[in-house]
Amino acid sequence: DTGVSQNPRHKITKRGQNVTFRCDPISEHNRLYWYRQTLGQGPEFLTYFQNEAQLEKSRLLSDRFSAERPKGSFSTLEIQRTEQGDSAMYLCASSFTAYQETQYFGPGTRLLVL
Amino acid sequence: GQQLNQSPQSMFIQEGEDVSMNCTSSSIFNTWLWYKQDPGEGPVLLIALYKAGELTSNGRLTAQFGITRKDSFLNISASIPSDVGIYFCAGQFGGGSEKLVFGKGTKLTVNP
Numbered sequence: 001d002t003g004v005s006q007n008p009r010h011k012i013t014k015r016g017q018n019v020t021f022r023c024d025p026i027s028e029h030n031r032l033y034w035y036r037q038t039l040g041q042g043p044e045f046l047t048y049f050q051n052e053a054q055l056e057k058s059r060l061l062s063d064r065f066s067a068e069r070p071k072g073s074f075s076t077l078e079i080q081r082t083e084q085g086d087s088a089m090y091l092c093a094s095s096f097t098a099y100q101e102t103q104y105f106g107p108g109t110r111l112l113v114l
Numbered sequence: 115g116q117q118l119n120q121s122p123q124s125m126f127i128q129e130g131e132d133v134s135m136n137c138t139s140s141s142i143f144n145t146w147l148w149y150k151q152d153p154g155e156g157p158v159l160l161i162a163l164y165k166a167g168e169l170t171s172n173g174r175l176t177a178q179f180g181i182t183r184k185d186s187f188l189n190i191s192a193s194i195p196s197d198v199g200i201y202f203c204a205g206q207f208g209g210g211s212e213k214l215v216f217g218k219g220t221k222l223t224v225n226p
Contacts (some may be wrong), residue, residue, distance in 0.1 A: 004156075018188075031212065042120075042202050042216025043157065056213060091156050093214075100164045102147070103214060105156035 002026060004106035006092050012112045013082055020078045021109045025094030031094040032075050033103060034067055036060065043091050049075060050097065082113045120203055120217025135201060135220040136187040143205035144185040147214065148177050151200045160201075161188070166187050173217055193224050 005024045013019050025032045031050050035043035046065070047057045051072040069075040079086055089110050093103040120137045124140055127133060145164055149157035161172050163179035163186060170177055176189045188213050204214040
């Protein structure tokens with residue numbers, strides 16, 4: 001399968017714990033995006049990378065959130081000191097810089113903070 | 115955060131009927147996309163539109179990029195049970211702002 005992959009698919013954690021999610025984009029895609037989706041809503045943009053550079057961050061990305069893409073391939077999203085409001089589906093998407101760019105999504109990581 | 119106005123919120127139809135849903139925005143987008151999402155999964159791309167006025171088909175699906183660049187619609191013809199899911203429109207500004215802005219989705223139920 002050459003699509004976007006995300007791990008883990010599900011994560012249950014206690015409030016105050018740190019969690020880390022991983023995204024592996026489609027190979028040769030140089031852009032990688034993180035979105036968050038809560039129940040009954042569409043995905044909301046968090047941040048994106050072009051190669052290893054983080055080019056845009058949403059105001060939704062509080063200082064408890066950090067994302068990295070150290071070698072321009074896979075990316076990690078870490079949430080420190082989780083809160084119940086962080087419970088959501090975290091989606092990763094990738095694309096290749098082109099005149100007509102299209103973002104392809106992974107299956108997501110569902111986070112539940114107890 | 116900013117979202118598109120997508121309607122209807124939900125639809126209940128009989129198998130074989132045609133379906134129409136649309137998205138409007140106060141902002142101009144350079145790209146419109148339509149995705150379908152099944153429960154517990156990520157959105158799957160259905161159709162991408164890159165030019166104002168563009169009409170594009172993908173099997174039984176047809177979508178159009180509005181000429182004002184502030185709206186788009188998606189039609190599904192002769193619906194089948196596997197069309198069940200949530201359909202999202204998304205707009206992309208481009209020109210250095212590459213994030214997608216999503217609608218709240220249209221939940222489609224197809225009765226066999």
